[in-house]
Amino acid sequence: MFLQIGCMNIDTKNLVSITEANQNFSRVARMVDESGAVVILKNNTPRYLLIEFGNAEAEQLASDEDAIEISKRIASKNRIAYDSLSK
Numbered sequence: 001m002f003l004q005i006g007c008m009n010i011d012t013k014n015l016v017s018i019t020e021a022n023q024n025f026s027r028v029a030r031m032v033d034e035s036g037a038v039v040i041l042k043n044n045t046p047r048y049l050l051i052e053f054g055n056a057e058a059e060q061l062a063s064d065e066d067a068i069e070i071s072k073r074i075a076s077k078n079r080i081a082y083d084s085l086s087k
Contacts, residue, residue: 014038018047 014035021028021040031038032050040048 015046016040018042021048021050 014031014037016028016031016038018040021038028038028040028050032052036055037049037051039046040050042048
């Protein structure tokens with residue numbers, strides 16, 4: 001079973017309690033190496049996402065690209081209004 005967080009799918013096998021992460025961080029880090037991400041729960045609620053550093057950079061780029069595409073769509077949709085305001 002998978003949990004979707006943002007644009008990432010997290011296998012529910014990769015959910016760990018904050019206590020477990022605190023007591024056995026090396027095991028949690030190995031889980032990240034094997035699966036790409038681990039969600040750390042606090043009071044049975046997803047609280048932290050542990051991912052490889054390289055994946056964090058890729059996620060940021062995807063987020064920036066999404067913002068650029070949204071900006072382009074809004075500009076295109078409102079081109080007439082922007083043109084008349086620029087006169």
